[in-house]
Amino acid sequence: MADPKGFLTTGREVARTRPVDERVKDWNEVYVPGSLLPIISKQAGRCMDCGIPFCHQGCPLGNLIPEWNDYAYREDWTAASERLHATNNFPEFTGRLCPAPCESACVLGINQPAVTIKNVEVSIIDQAWDRGDVTPQPPERLSGKTVAVIGSGPAGLAAAQQLTRAGHTVAVYERADRIGGLLRYGIPEFKMEKSHINRRIEQMRAEGTKFRTEVEVGKDVDAAKLRRRYDAVVIAAGATVSRDLPVPGRELNGVHFAMEYLPLANKVQEGDLTVSPITAEGKHVVVIGGGDTGADCVGTAHRQGALSVTQLEIMPRPGEDRNANQPWPTFPVLYKVTSAHEEGGDRIYSVSTTHFEGDEEGNVQSLHLIEVEFKDGKLEQKPGTERTIPAQLVTLAMGFTGTDQANGLVQQFGLDLDARGNIARDDDYATNVDGVFVAGDAGRGQSLIVWAIAEGRSAARGVDRFLTGASALPSPIRPTDRSMMV
Helix, strand or coil, rough: CCCHHHHHCCCCCCEECCHHHHHCCCCCCCEEECHHHHHHHHHHHHCCCCCCHHHHCCCCCCCCHHHHHHHHHHCCCCHHHHHHHHHCCHHHHHHHHHHHHHHCCHHHHHCCCCHHHHHHHHHHHHHHHHCCCCCCCCCCCCCCCEEEECCHHHHHHHHHHHHHHCCCEEEEECCCCCCCCHHHHCCCCCCCCCHHHHHHHHHHHHHEEEEECCEEEEECCCHHHHHHHHEEEEEECCCCCCCCCCCCCCEEEEEEEEEHHHHHHHHHHHCCCCCCCCCCCEEEEEEEECHHHHHHHHHHHHHHHHHEEEEEEECCCCCCCCCCCCCCCCCCCCCCCCCCHHHEEEECCCCEEEEECCCCCCCEEEEEEEEEEEEEEEEEEEECEEEEECCEEEEEEECCCECCCCCCHHHHHHEECCCCEEEEECCCCCCCCCCCECCCCHCCCCCCCHHHHHHHHHHHHHHHHHHHCCCCCCCCCCCCCCCCCC
8 A cells, every 4th residue: 555644644636727818829738737746646645555446447447546556656657657558558548538437436535535546647657658668569479360440549549459469460440631530630639639649659550550541441442342351350430420409500501510620620730721611710609518529619619719608508507516316436427617618608507409590691690599407307498498699600519329321331341230329249349240340439339438448458359369269368348338327
């Protein structure tokens, strides 16, 4: 145990963010560089090294949290990195982007603020990169087997790295012009600078993984032909079909899916564009959807110079403390103030959009909404609560409904779907087509980055066993596993 009295003598302290008026003028990460290192060892010392560490159950990767907390407390960064990478291929991604269900399950969190597990994680991996502890791990020998991975998000990259290290020759196919999936074009630069992706890609290249960009399987390459070319295929194409809002005025100019809006802002940061074709500059912006993607739209609009930003959520505002029906160690639904919300804007709960209005040129100008409430388990509109708010740019951030079927991938492979429209798979992540596996949101549905990495690692084991008859690769979760939620 690191510090037997740490949880009694040290209070919770998190990473400091840069002043709002400074950070909204750039696209750098919001946190003060280097602010964690002076405090993180004591924060790691708050870990109680519990007899039953429920943080393991909160994390689908099964991260060895008490172990690397102990090493971080002792500032043995090399050992901490080794234990961290034992279960997680990309801790710099999860340490920045994961909502930390491990912290919700922290035993200390029963009656005190939980250990800052996420901050410890990102400190360890940043130190590992700075110290040169992250190096390529090419296989000692090749198996002679080939694998195609479709999609380069966290699930696809995790599966590819695991299979490459197992000795298989792996090629990753990505339809975008750069590797990373939604990590690249769905996550704004201020949440995670893309240099973190770039150096992981270089590590994977050095290990032997091949990358093929601007190739959409189903359109540019026939899926059935791809299956014949490789010994196995892993589909990690995500759940990229955005949920729409079919109300009058949806066709107006200026109403966009979040995944139409956010990638263009990222392309500006990549240097591909000087100005985004869809910009919030000088406009009243409305973001429909109260989740993380909605918050990403809010932060992006602030940086583009929006006149105002309003975020709408159809559900009631969550409480700031756990509800009785969401007891520890489940992942609670809480009122969350992200860095984007700290930067300004309004948040309106329990409202539904009825229609949009536009000008004579077909550009959206306003949004009509009405308050809603739950009655007998159903959402009902409250008469007399209608109102109108200005809206010259609207982003729809209401989640995703499943994997893309318009490109022909599902049909060309001949894949079965489950009742929710996801690609069906068995306990080994295998689909109904021999040699074709599925990992991540394409099989699970919309989920978290930590679940995607866990699925990629687990699917890699299924592929390895299919190719060789046995596998020593880890499989942290089953396809049917779900978060600890009530």
